[in-house]
Amino acid sequence: xxxxxxxxxxxxxxxxxxxxxxxxxxxxxxxxxxxxxxxxxxxxxxxxxxxxxxxxxxxxxxxxxxxxxxxxxxxxxxxxxxxxxxxxxxxxxxxxxxxxxxxxxxxxxxxxxxxxxxxxxxxxxxxxxxxxxxxxxxxxxxxxxxxxxxxxxxxxxxxxxxxxxxxxxxxxxxxxxxxxxxxxxxxxxxxxxxxxxxxxxxxxxxxxxxxxxxxxxxxxxxxxxxxxxxxxxxxxxxxxxxxxxxxxxxxx
Ligand SMILES: NC(=O)c1ccc[n+]([C@@H]2O[C@H](COP(=O)([O-])OP(=O)(O)OC[C@H]3O[C@@H](n4cnc5c(N)ncnc54)[C@H](O)[C@@H]3O)[C@@H](O)[C@H]2O)c1
Numbered sequence: 001x002x003x004x005x006x007x008x009x010x011x012x013x014x015x016x017x018x019x020x021x022x023x024x025x026x027x028x029x030x031x032x033x034x035x036x037x038x039x040x041x042x043x044x045x046x047x048x049x050x051x052x053x054x055x056x057x058x059x060x061x062x063x064x065x066x067x068x069x070x071x072x073x074x075x076x077x078x079x080x081x082x083x084x085x086x087x088x089x090x091x092x093x094x095x096x097x098x099x100x101x102x103x104x105x106x107x108x109x110x111x112x113x114x115x116x117x118x119x120x121x122x123x124x125x126x127x128x129x130x131x132x133x134x135x136x137x138x139x140x141x142x143x144x145x146x147x148x149x150x151x152x153x154x155x156x157x158x159x160x161x162x163x164x165x166x167x168x169x170x171x172x173x174x175x176x177x178x179x180x181x182x183x184x185x186x187x188x189x190x191x192x193x194x195x196x197x198x199x200x201x202x203x204x205x206x207x208x209x210x211x212x213x214x215x216x217x218x219x220x221x222x223x224x225x226x227x228x229x230x231x232x233x234x235x236x237x238x239x240x241x242x243x244x245x246x247x248x249x250x251x252x
Pocket of ligand 1: 011012013014015016017018035036037038060061062063087088089090091110138139140141142182183184185186187188189190191
């Protein structure tokens with residue numbers, strides 16, 4: 001098992017990529033703290049425990065400093081912290097000209113400031129414990145390409161890629177590896193929300209599919225697999241990278 005005796009925080013674990021990552025981490029032997037503002041993460045934690053794993057739910061809005069501190073405190077109470085997967089994110093489907101300053105700031109807060117708060121707090125715990133760790137930030141193919149409907153989201157994910165590089169360099173001396181995964185279009189509840197935002201879910205999904213070089217969407221498990229690799233010792237020389245897992249979306 002790749003993550004035996006590791007304690008990990010996974011944000012946005014109630015569904016989609018975060019849920020798949022939680023289930024895969026549990027299968028690899030990790031102890032889990034599932035942080036989400038959706039209490040469905042409690043059900044995910046209970047199912048993992050029923051299957052012999054270790055998982056607890058911690059309610060959290062990742063954009064609120066006090067909530068982030070509560071999750072980090074839970075890790076300290078449980079005894080340790082080795083891994084953080086900063087996965088929670090919000091894709092606002094709005095053209096630049098219609099996006100308010102409040103909306104722009106809210107997207108940045110949820111998608112980027114949250115990662116800064118978790119990375120800083122987790123690194124302090126890891127350093128105090130006298131060991132290294134691994135932080136994996138869930139970024140996006142939208143960090144490196146543009147599109148008309150998601151200005152705030154693009155900005156936030158570009159920030160995640162850049163923050164990942166800065167954090168990797170800052171935390172390397174402490175043995176903490178920071179990397180990012182860049183999912184392409186992945187079939188999650190969040191993707192279907194995005195398709196619904198276009199006015200017609202079925203047509204929205206068809207229009208997303210037309211852009212896929214592989215002719216299919218990614219599965220949450222396929223993203224979880226690369227997150228697991230980066231969080232594990234198998235990626236011991238990987239630091240500051242943005243690993244695209246996008247079925248070729250960004251190379252055409
Ligand atoms: N699905 C895709 O096509 C795709 C593509 C590129 C990047 N991503 C990124 O992958 C990550 C996961 O996306 P997904 O598709 O699984 O999304 P999803 O909407 O299916 O799940 C997101 C989870 O994050 C939680 N969440 C959202 N805002 C939160 C907040 N403020 N505090 C706490 N929890 C919060 C939600 O409750 C939910 O459980 C996101 O960062 C997203 O930007 C997804």
